[in-house]
Amino acid sequence: MRDRGFAVGEALLAVAIALAVGALFVLIADDSPATAYEALWTSSVGSTNALAQSMTTAIPIIVVGLGMGLAFRVGLFNLGGEGQMILGALTTAVVGHALASLPGAITFVLAVVSGCLAGAAWAVLPALWEVFLRVPLVVTTLLLNYVGALLATYLAAYPLRDESGGSTLAQTAEIPSALQLPIIVPNTPLHAGLFAAVLAPLGVLWLLQRTSLGYAMRMTGLNRDFAETGGVPMKRTIVTTMALSGALCGLAGALLVMGQTYRYLDDSIVSPQTAWSGLAASMLAGFHPLFTFVSGFFLAALQTGGSGLQLATNVPLQLVNVIQAVIIAMVAVRLWLGRRVLRR
Amino acid sequence: MIALEGIVKRFGALTALDGVDLTVERGTVHAVVGENGAGKTTLMGVLGGIVAADAGTVSLDGEPVRIASVEDAYAHGIGMVHQHFRLFRRLTVAENVVMGREPRRRGGYDHAAAEALVDELGRAHGLRVDPRARVGELSVGDQQRVELLRALHRAADVLILDEPTAVLTPQEAEGLFGVMRELAGQGRTVLFISHKLREVLTVSDTVTVLRRGSVTGVRRASETDERELAGLMVGRAIESAYQAPDTPAGEPVLRLEALTARGLKPLDLEVSAGEIVGVAGVAGNGQTELAEAIAGLRPREGGTLTIAGRALSDATVAQRREAGLAHIPEDRYARGLAREATIAENLLMGTHRRRFRLDRRAMNARARELVEAFDVRAGDVGDRAATLSGGNAQKLVIARELAGEPAVVLACQPTRGVDIGAAEFVHAQLRAARDRGAGVLLISADLDELLALADRIVVLYEGALVGESRDEAELGLLMAGAHA
Known part of the structure; x- marks a missing residue:
């Protein structure tokens, strides 16, 4: 586990450098880095309310990050987390609304499961293309994001649009109350989806470390030829991994709908870059499920803190983007270097 | 005559060379043989200016010399060709050969002179390679010729070749042996590291055998055989005859x-x-x-x-x-194991499907048994397979494949x-x-x-x-x- 410690050290170093670069930008803008970071701290984790807000933002980031990270662990560059999440969110909202007349528990289960299945389907499609047609998955997953986003926009704006309130927004009807996750800290947005964000990393860790399927997946990620020679069925493993990865991304969408928006709201995922923050969190965590929880929360807190920063000081919100960009650049370089070293 | 006396080199607690003496006559091919880790490459590194000895002296023709760097070695006419080529794949043969010693014309690099020089050098030593070819496009055998030409261009008196035939086909190896003999015939000295005894006996005049950092024997090639050398290398008799x-x-x-x-x-x-x-x-x-x-x-x-x-x-x-069916793949690092997985995980491959739950305790226990039974020298079964030496990595593969009878x-x-x-x-x-x-x-x-x-x-x-x-x-x- 020496290597894991090393990876944690590297991640912390990346964060420290990013904060230092951010401080430099604040200095150039003729402001005090200390004040800026203090405001960032206060508005992200400095109060119960801020903490709850950060945690709420973190929930879908963590879960979608886990999903994408799972595929990366197996050597499959699933860049389609965004599309899979959108499909999951839309499906949960639509199924939840359509089945509102059924008993609450049944509606709940069916809505969540269908959200996961929609995400899985959106991920299995490129997996099948890769396996049977040799179309690179890294390209198709990325392109399917646009297809998924535009499809959802169309559906939310026309056939599935909520006509009841006379709203001009592209959104679907509100989901039944049985599907709305309860708030767990009063007077804050923090909802019971937190438990999913805590349990999902443990579940993924269990899958990878304690099951033979997870073993086959990890070995495929470490050396695909080795796994194949040992009898791991490669096509099946690729499709299964992408299904699980997409299901987690779909779950992230379902949690967003059930905990925050209570309906599918157009552009509630693309603009906040939730899926990409999730991938960044996963990369920063070295694709380790438990560390993804920590890094996901960190990136969410940065985003929450950004708005408070802008209110309290003259430093613009963009400081947060600078910090995030530096972190991502460094993590990407580390992964690239690691790959080069491994290839020798 | 090239003489190394009482060479000692320690790396931390490990004594790589423990008072080694080596005497090489000029104009001969001298082989240094030994198992992996016997100290062959370290000893040659001392002569080539790559390794600084902790004790001992180097003398050339009776004169004590100090070789503290590769440049020092070149100055004394000693050049080394490494097992892993150190060539610029995108540059031409001529550019690689003259790198660092370029012919110049009006302050710039003189292409024509470099190519003529390499052509001449190749002709003189029977190492024909097209000076204009890009190194990345050459066969492995030709790349080695480029390495040889580069060493000859810089220092022509003493050539050290580290496991030169490891990457060559038998025909290419034959060709190399011809070149080595020819160089010796011209009065140059060739030092040759190997653990392939058959080729050592074919090409060299004298053989020095190392085992665990000490010399266990010096023999004339004409007066020894593979069996004796193998015995000196491993410290006991080797059974290699066919058993029906x-x-x-x-x-x-x-x-x-x-x-x-x-x-x-x-x-x-x-x-x-x-x-x-x-x-x-x-x-x-x-x-x-x-x-x-x-x-x-x-x-x-x-x-x-x-x-x-x-x-x-x-x-x-x-x-x-x-x-x-058990399969021991030809390239253990490509198909035989996953370097970044643990030893226990590597030993599990193929038998992991029995149940959905993965019993880590059973996996580690079985791994310990196999490591013991197949004599894999490993720290802990939880260590990465990348920590194993080549021989032990192969034993790991053998253990996994043969364990199920x-x-x-x-x-x-x-x-x-x-x-x-x-x-x-x-x-x-x-x-x-x-x-x-x-x-x-x-x-x-x-x-x-x-x-x-x-x-x-x-x-x-x-x-x-x-x-x-x-x-x-x-x-x-x-x-x-x-x-x-």
Whole structure:
């Protein structure tokens, strides 16, 4: 586990450098880095309310990050987390609304499961293309994001649009109350989806470390030829991994709908870059499920803190983007270097 | 005369060289042999200015000299050619050779002069390479010629070659030996590191044997043999003679009938229980393809394959393993193991499917047993496989594949790049597998290995089986494509 410690050290170093670069930008803008970071701290984790807000933002980031990270662990560059999440969110909202007349528990289960299945389907499609047609998955997953986003926009704006309130927004009807996750800290947005964000990393860790399927997946990620020679069925493993990865991304969408928006709201995922923050969190965590929880929360807190920063000081919100960009650049370089070293 | 006396080198707690003396006559080819880790490369590094000795002296023709850097070594006419080439793949042959010693004209690099110089150098030493060719496009043998030319361009008196034949085909190695003899004939000195005793005896005048950092013997090549040298290298007698099985071969356990795949002509081959069938051939004549077709990694184009009585022509890898096939892949780091996975995880591969839950305690316990039984020198079964030396990594693969008492063992280049001790162990394991009734198909580029192990030897040439023999001369002809 020496290597894991090393990876944690590297991640912390990346964060420290990013904060230092951010401080430099604040200095150039003729402001005090200390004040800026203090405001960032206060508005992200400095109060119960801020903490709850950060945690709420973190929930879908963590879960979608886990999903994408799972595929990366197996050597499959699933860049389609965004599309899979959108499909999951839309499906949960639509199924939840359509089945509102059924008993609450049944509606709940069916809505969540269908959200996961929609995400899985959106991920299995490129997996099948890769396996049977040799179309690179890294390209198709990325392109399917646009297809998924535009499809959802169309559906939310026309056939599935909520006509009841006379709203001009592209959104679907509100989901039944049985599907709305309860708030767990009063007077804050923090909802019971937190438990999913805590349990999902443990579940993924269990899958990878304690099951033979997870073993086959990890070995495929470490050396695909080795796994194949040992009898791991490669096509099946690729499709299964992408299904699980997409299901987690779909779950992230379902949690967003059930905990925050209570309906599918157009552009509630693309603009906040939730899926990409999730991938960044996963990369920063070295694709380790438990560390993804920590890094996901960190990136969410940065985003929450950004708005408070802008209110309290003259430093613009963009400081947060600078910090995030530096972190991502460094993590990407580390992964690239690691790959080069491994290839020798 | 080149003399190293009392050379000591320690790396932390490890004593790599413990008072080594080496005397080399000018104008000779002198081999330094020993197992991996015996200190051969370290000793040559001291002479080449790469390793700083902790004690001891180096003298050239009676004059003590101080060689503190590679530049010092060049100044004394000593150049080293490394096992792993240090060439710029995108530059031309001429540019690589003159790098750092470029001919100049009007303050700039003189292309024409460099090319003429390299051409001249190649002609003088029988190392013909096109000076304008890009190094990345050359064969491995030609790349080595470039390395040699570079060393000759800088320092022509003493050449150190570190395992020069490791990457060469037999024909390329032959060519290199000719060049070495010729250089010695011109009065230059060639120091040659190797652990292939047959080639050492072919090309060198004198042999110094190292074992664990000490010299265990100095012999004239004409007055010794492989057996004596091997004994000096490992400190005991080596059993390499062929041992026939005690019982005759039984029923066929592996049968190929007109089996074809991409790169293979239709092949008919039978391996019976209790026999080792060797597949000889020059590398690149279909060995990889044959192994992959049997293992289930290369789709069949025709014919049938039977393993332990079961028709498995189109079976998956897992189904073949289920039927009793074990596969020791030719490149252990490419297919044999995952370097970043733990030793225990590497040992689990293939048997992990039994239950959905993965019992880590059972996995580690079994790994400890296998590591013990197969003498894998490892720290802990939780350490990464990358921490193992080449020989131990191979033992790890052997342990995993032979542990389940397979009916058929497909062993590909099982001792490539491992030292004599580990090779002897691998051979003993394959013989033991045969003696308990397994059918072994041994694919090897090492004819000595095949002659020592195999009960029958067939020859693969351009993807076809062209004959069977146990006679070395006849095998050589078959391998060269002369149909018997």
